[in-house]
Amino acid sequence: MIKMLGGLGRWLILKFKSVFYALGYFFQILKETLFFIQRKQVGFKVLIMQIYFTGVKALSIITFIALAMGAIIIIQGVTVFNQFGQGNLIYVILTTIITRELGPILTAFIIIARSGTAIATELGNMVVTHEIEAYVATGINPVSYLIVPRFLGVSLSLVFLTIYFNFVGLFGSYFITQLIKPVDFFTYFNSLLAVLKFEDILTSVIKSFVFGIIISTVATYHGLKVKVASTEVPQIVIKAVGHGFILCIVANVIITLLYYI
Amino acid sequence: MEKLIELKNIHFISENFKILDDISLSFQTGKCSVIMGPSGCGKSALLKVIAGIYPPDEGSFLVKGEDFFKLNNKKLTAFRKNTGFVFQDSALWANLNIYQNLSLPLQFHYPGLSRKEIETRINMLVQKVNFTDSLQYRPAQLSTGERKVLSFLRAIITEPVVLFLDEPTDSVDFEFARILRDIIKDFKEKEATIVAVTHDASLISQIADQIIVLQKGKIVESDSFENIKKSDNPYVRTIFSQVLGEAASYDTDLLDLLDGSDKP
Numbered sequence: 001m002i003k004m005l006g007g008l009g010r011w012l013i014l015k016f017k018s019v020f021y022a023l024g025y026f027f028q029i030l031k032e033t034l035f036f037i038q039r040k041q042v043g044f045k046v047l048i049m050q051i052y053f054t055g056v057k058a059l060s061i062i063t064f065i066a067l068a069m070g071a072i073i074i075i076q077g078v079t080v081f082n083q084f085g086q087g088n089l090i091y092v093i094l095t096t097i098i099t100r101e102l103g104p105i106l107t108a109f110i111i112i113a114r115s116g117t118a119i120a121t122e123l124g125n126m127v128v129t130h131e132i133e134a135y136v137a138t139g140i141n142p143v144s145y146l147i148v149p150r151f152l153g154v155s156l157s158l159v160f161l162t163i164y165f166n167f168v169g170l171f172g173s174y175f176i177t178q179l180i181k182p183v184d185f186f187t188y189f190n191s192l193l194a195v196l197k198f199e200d201i202l203t204s205v206i207k208s209f210v211f212g213i214i215i216s217t218v219a220t221y222h223g224l225k226v227k228v229a230s231t232e233v234p235q236i237v238i239k240a241v242g243h244g245f246i247l248c249i250v251a252n253v254i255i256t257l258l259y260y261i
Numbered sequence: 262m263e264k265l266i267e268l269k270n271i272h273f274i275s276e277n278f279k280i281l282d283d284i285s286l287s288f289q290t291g292k293c294s295v296i297m298g299p300s301g302c303g304k305s306a307l308l309k310v311i312a313g314i315y316p317p318d319e320g321s322f323l324v325k326g327e328d329f330f331k332l333n334n335k336k337l338t339a340f341r342k343n344t345g346f347v348f349q350d351s352a353l354w355a356n357l358n359i360y361q362n363l364s365l366p367l368q369f370h371y372p373g374l375s376r377k378e379i380e381t382r383i384n385m386l387v388q389k390v391n392f393t394d395s396l397q398y399r400p401a402q403l404s405t406g407e408r409k410v411l412s413f414l415r416a417i418i419t420e421p422v423v424l425f426l427d428e429p430t431d432s433v434d435f436e437f438a439r440i441l442r443d444i445i446k447d448f449k450e451k452e453a454t455i456v457a458v459t460h461d462a463s464l465i466s467q468i469a470d471q472i473i474v475l476q477k478g479k480i481v482e483s484d485s486f487e488n489i490k491k492s493d494n495p496y497v498r499t500i501f502s503q504v505l506g507e508a509a510s511y512d513t514d515l516l517d518l519l520d521g522s523d524k525p
Binding site: 042122125126129130131133134135136137138139140227228 | 309312314338340345348350352355365366368370415
């Protein structure tokens with residue numbers, strides 16, 4: 001019994017230590033982010049590349065998913081709500097679900113799957129091949145040169161991609177719907193704009209920015225945790241994805257609750 | 262002569278395995294030290310601790326009398342600008358091409374340099390080693406030897422005054438090895454401080470002022486090259502004989518062999 005309690009105690013101490021280590025890592029990123037522009041960093045090119053990879057290259061898949069989700073909600077909503085004579089509710093549901101919920105969280109999931117995994121894999125391999133040590137030896141701070149551009153790139157891209165998702169989901173899906181269940185053009189857009197509030201857009205932006213911070217921090221943290229072997233890389237990628245999903249969902253719940261308080 | 266780097270009772274543990282055990286050493290400005298020992302004895306780890314890449318688990322690491330890990334950003338950047346490190350496995354940045362690998366340290370340490378100046382400096386350096394491949398290649402497209410040469414060029418591109426070399430002539434062909442030895446010799450003549458891990462007898466004979474012999478993470482002997490060549494310690498003599506290959510024997514005067522050595 002004492003042995004078991006001892007083991008539990010050690011496990012708890014380790015967990016606490018790793019949480020504090022992760023928090024320290026996060027504050028280190030924040031500190032270096034503040035100095036990023038001031039120091040005329042050579043990492044600016046890395047930031048552009050990260051925005052290109054995370055933001056621009058993900059546009060096609062975001063377009064496809066946003067169109068599909070928007071169309072599904074419209075078709076389901078129009079069918080169900082019309083049965084109860086509440087056809088106009090579809091616009092409230094559409095803005096609430098797409099703008100406040102699906103837009104940020106689905107975009108975050110896509111970015112975890114695309115960029116989170118890529119970042120963790122790349123950094124993990126760089127540790128194994130001593131490339132991170134080479135940055136240290138050259139005097140280039142890896143957090144400043146490698147992590148901050150990824151942190152900023154993913155966070156900014158996620159905000160823009162979420163806005164783009166919302167736009168395509170709300171407006172673009174109208175044209176898909178026309179192929180299946182025609183809705184009058186002016187009725188659709190006037191009703192949609194009438195229920196779309198500034199708070200919806202703000203919530204969406206806040207959520208996406210927080211998710212971007214979470215995804216980039218978790219992916220880089222796990223990537224740098226690789227120690228010696230390339231066999232560790234897939235294991236840390238799985239952890240980065242798992243922790244990314246969980247933390248984004250937790251943050252989503254917290255922000256949604258705060259919205260209604 | 263001024264003590265540039267000083268290690269005091271350094272212990273270094275990796276993956277629950279003690280790599281370095283109670284190491285105390287000092288390196289003087291303008292002197293060349295060579296670390297020797299069998300594979301897995303902790304030579305590369307020691308070199309990385311001396312270069313401030315690996316923080317030790319215990320002990321103190323001083324640069325010009327100051328605790329290295331308490332140096333402010335300005336002093337740390339100045340230290341890195343003046344040092345170059347050649348990795349045993351090259352450690353070139355795989356996502357950058359050769360030109361970018363060489364230009365990044367320059368861009369970082371000399372932000373005022375124009376593109377043209379950087380290009381000129383890189384071209385001069387690659388010509389010095391007769392490197393003829395395209396600079397647009399990625400490291401993965403090069404041979405192991407070429408990667409090693411480029412790792413060397415990256416280390417010296419900022420014209421450092423302190424060099425940390427981990428097997429600099431290992432896995433490169435005869436001609437490249439000769440060129441690299443000549444460049445290292447030039448650095449020594451310019452009174453650069455050099456700390457090298459090498460088993461290249463020719464290089465050792467040309468540059469070594471101090472020899473450090475390691476065994477299982479502990480220092481067996483650390484003395485001037487002149488003294489250590491005459492060492493009676495059987496372990497040290499074994500290491501030397503291995504370095505010199507079949508040419509050496511316990512009955513031969515190692516001093517003569519090393520002094521006369523000019524073989525790859």
